[in-house]
Amino acid sequence: MIKLVYKPVSLLVSVLGGMLAGAVFKQIWKLAAREDDAPQATDAERGWREILPAAALQGAVYGLVKAALGRGTAEGTRKLTGVWPGRTASRRTRRRDHGWLRPESASRPVTRLRECR
Numbered sequence: 001m002i003k004l005v006y007k008p009v010s011l012l013v014s015v016l017g018g019m020l021a022g023a024v025f026k027q028i029w030k031l032a033a034r035e036d037d038a039p040q041a042t043d044a045e046r047g048w049r050e051i052l053p054a055a056a057l058q059g060a061v062y063g064l065v066k067a068a069l070g071r072g073t074a075e076g077t078r079k080l081t082g083v084w085p086g087r088t089a090s091r092r093t094r095r096r097d098h099g100w101l102r103p104e105s106a107s108r109p110v111t112r113l114r115e116c117r
Contacts, residue, residue: 002077003085006073006077009073010070010073010085013069013070013073014066014069014070017065017066017069018062018065020069021061021062021064021065021066024061025038025057025058025062026038028057028061029057032057038054038058041055074086
């Protein structure tokens with residue numbers, strides 16, 4: 001039931017996050033380059049030295065906003081419902097125990113890693 005509600009809310013937050021990331025990137029670009037618009041990849045008047053840093057910055061901003069909003073949405077869902085909507089630690093532990101994700105040198109199961117926390 002939680003996933004039926006979480007998926008549409010998550011999708012809406014994702015769309016709004018894309019718009020927010022675009023606005024944040026535009027403001028950062030204005031401050032950094034002192035230009036109104038970032039260079040487009042197909043802009044013939046711009047060189048690689050202008051286009052690649054702009055693309056890297058834009059990707060970093062989008063990634064940061066997406067991660068922050070995704071995590072915030074998941075934590076908000078947990079606070080409201082008491083259920084974490086994403087992958088839980090028990091699923092990761094089970095997946096790691098299949099051998100191909102577990103280090104060969106480990107003499108005990110992955111639960112040993114949790115003791116260090």
